[in-house]
Amino acid sequence: MIKGFKDFLLRGNIVDLAVAVVIGTAFTALVASFTQSFIDPLLGLIGGGGPDGMTLVVDSQKFTFGAFITACVTFVITAAVVYFAIVLPMKALNERLARGKEPEPEGVAEDIQLLREIRDSLARQQRPPV
Numbered sequence: 001m002i003k004g005f006k007d008f009l010l011r012g013n014i015v016d017l018a019v020a021v022v023i024g025t026a027f028t029a030l031v032a033s034f035t036q037s038f039i040d041p042l043l044g045l046i047g048g049g050g051p052d053g054m055t056l057v058v059d060s061q062k063f064t065f066g067a068f069i070t071a072c073v074t075f076v077i078t079a080a081v082v083y084f085a086i087v088l089p090m091k092a093l094n095e096r097l098a099r100g101k102e103p104e105p106e107g108v109a110e111d112i113q114l115l116r117e118i119r120d121s122l123a124r125q126q127r128p129p130v
Contacts, residue, residue, distance in 0.1 A: 010059050027081070031081075035070050035073055035074045036070070036107055039069075039073050040066070040070055043066040043069055044066070054069065
């Protein structure tokens with residue numbers, strides 16, 4: 001039981017996922033710092049009122065739509081970096097790997113077809129009745 005748990009923890013997928021979470025957290029902090037340091041002051045200048053810029057007060061209730069705009073900018077920056085730094089290169093890599101594979105021949109050999117039929121028949125027999 002302990003060996004199985006150790007194998008589960010040390011599988012490549014778990015380690016990759018842990019690294020991705022750590023890098024993602026650090027990157028999110030970086031983007032949040034950027035938006036807080038540069039975007040918030042810009043919104044304050046545009047909306048007037050300094051640090052409280054882009055804030056609307058109605059019946060003593062504060063509506064901080066500047067904070068929402070900042071969150072949207074943070075999301076767009078994060079999504080753009082993920083897309084251009086991870087998604088596009090992975091897509092290009094997958095396409096490059098797919099080009100190297102040989103396509104299956106159009107006509108499947110008779111012995112391969114028979115083996116597939118036997119496999120499918122055995123699989124149907126092993127399924128529990130519904």
